[in-house]
Structures are given as C-alpha cells and as structure tokens.
Amino acid sequence: MQQPGPPLWRSVISPGSFRECGRLGMPILTARLPVERIKERWATYAAGIDEGGHDTQTKAQLLRRSALWRNVYVGESDAEAEDTLAALLIETRAHMMHVREAHNPADFEPEPATLNAWTDPKVPDSEAVPFLLRTGCLYGSAARVRDQVSELRDVGVQHLLCQTGFGAMSHAQNLASMRRFGEKVMPAFHAT
Structure with missing residues (x-):
C-alpha cells in the first residue's frame, strides 16, 4: 500500500x-x-x-x-505559557465550533464516540481548555516541557510530532517558542 x-x-x-x-x-x-x-x-x-x-x-x-501529536508552546515561565496557550486555544475552539455550525448540514449529529471535552460543543471552554492542555499539549517553561517530553518517552513514545504554530498565534510567538524548544528542550534528548 x-x-x-x-x-x-x-x-x-x-x-x-x-x-x-x-x-x-x-x-x-x-x-x-x-x-x-x-x-x-x-x-x-x-x-x-x-x-x-x-x-x-x-x-x-x-x-x-507509532506517533503521538501534541501542540507545543515553550514560554518564558509556566504561568505565561499556560495563559498564552489557553487564550489561543479558546480562539481556536470558537473558530472550530463556528465552522462546524456554518458548514455541517442542519441534521448532522456527530457520533458520540468522536466527541470528547474539546470537540463537544455542549462542553464549556472552562472544561474543554483544561482537557486539551492535559491531553494534547506540551507547554510551560523549557524545564517543564523537558519533563513532559521525558514522561512521554518513559511511557513508550518514540515518535513525537510537535505542532508549534496554531490558532491565532503570532509569527513572533511561534518563533520564540520554537527557539526555546530547539535550544533548551531538544538538546536533553539528543542521545536518546
């Protein structure tokens, strides 16, 4: 194939x-x-x-x-990264829900098995964003992101796909995050 x-x-x-x-x-x-x-x-x-x-x-x-995908945002601190990422995710989710409502047929009902706290429009952002931060993101200071990548390696992830730009993230935000990831996170895994 x-x-x-x-x-x-x-x-x-x-x-x-x-x-x-x-x-x-x-x-x-x-x-x-x-x-x-x-x-x-x-x-x-x-x-x-x-x-x-x-x-x-x-x-x-x-x-x-076997690959695992994650949004990645490396900030100057854990708090800054979480605040920045949460705001970006709220915008992203609002856009996703708008597009689905605008373009899906009126009688479209997603299969319940395809829904989770992030994709279910009935779940408020106050639950959806923490769910995605926990299950779909690596974020925080470089030290925290190193720990998160180590945790993934320790449970068997050998192929990690990192999406560094998403939502309404500015080019400058993306470059700064990628630079921190490249300079302060990746070297810790060079030999692994």
Missing part, C-alpha cells in the same frame, strides 16, 4: 482502531490521549500487530514509528 509512495500514518484514538491498524500493519498517529492511557493503547496496537501475524522486525518498526 505504501510502496513506492510516501509513508502513510492512520489517525487513531479508540482502542479498536489501534488494534485494527496493528492487524493491518499500518503506522499510527494519535492525539489528545492522556499520558496515563498511552502504554495501554500502545499495548493494544502491539496485540493487533501480533494478531495480524507480522514478523518481529515489522512489529519493532511499527512500534518505533
């Missing part, structure tokens, strides 16, 4: 999709998954790989390529 084309990752979130992608031997990408769930979902994926009859080398390669 991917020969000779570029590699494809399938986006997964439910346990069943992790297992099915494992059976099919497809690389995976997931987001908005709490740290405490990652080991469990990676194990479900590995079980699916085994059920699919894939050899040891293929299994190791698929597990190595």
Whole structure:
C-alpha cells in the first residue's frame, strides 16, 4: 500500500482502531490521549500487530514509528505559557465550533464516540481548555516541557510530532517558542 509512495500514518484514538491498524500493519498517529492511557493503547496496537501475524522486525518498526501529536508552546515561565496557550486555544475552539455550525448540514449529529471535552460543543471552554492542555499539549517553561517530553518517552513514545504554530498565534510567538524548544528542550534528548 505504501510502496513506492510516501509513508502513510492512520489517525487513531479508540482502542479498536489501534488494534485494527496493528492487524493491518499500518503506522499510527494519535492525539489528545492522556499520558496515563498511552502504554495501554500502545499495548493494544502491539496485540493487533501480533494478531495480524507480522514478523518481529515489522512489529519493532511499527512500534518505533507509532506517533503521538501534541501542540507545543515553550514560554518564558509556566504561568505565561499556560495563559498564552489557553487564550489561543479558546480562539481556536470558537473558530472550530463556528465552522462546524456554518458548514455541517442542519441534521448532522456527530457520533458520540468522536466527541470528547474539546470537540463537544455542549462542553464549556472552562472544561474543554483544561482537557486539551492535559491531553494534547506540551507547554510551560523549557524545564517543564523537558519533563513532559521525558514522561512521554518513559511511557513508550518514540515518535513525537510537535505542532508549534496554531490558532491565532503570532509569527513572533511561534518563533520564540520554537527557539526555546530547539535550544533548551531538544538538546536533553539528543542521545536518546
């Protein structure tokens, strides 16, 4: 399916999709998954790989390529980063909800399994933003973000996709955050 084309990752979130992608031997990408769930979902994926009859080398390669996506904002302090990121997320969510309301058919009802505190329009921002900060973001001072990346590594994440620009973030904010990440976070993981 991917020969000779570029590699494809399938986006997964439910346990069943992790297992099915494992059976099919497809690389995976997931987001908005709490740290405490990652080991469990990676194990479900590995079980699916085994059920699919894939050899040891293929299994190791698929597990190595399993990707986790996070918004990343490295601020000058934990408080500044949280305040900045929360404001950006509120704007982003308002836009997302507006677009869905404006462009989905009037009778459209999302599947309940596709909703979480971030995507459910019935959930107030006061619950949605903390949910996304906890499950979809790396943020804070460089020291805090290093700790968050270490925690992800310790639960088995080997392939981390970092989205550094999102919402109404200014170019200057993005560059400053990326510079802090590159200079103060990434060097800690050079040898790992």
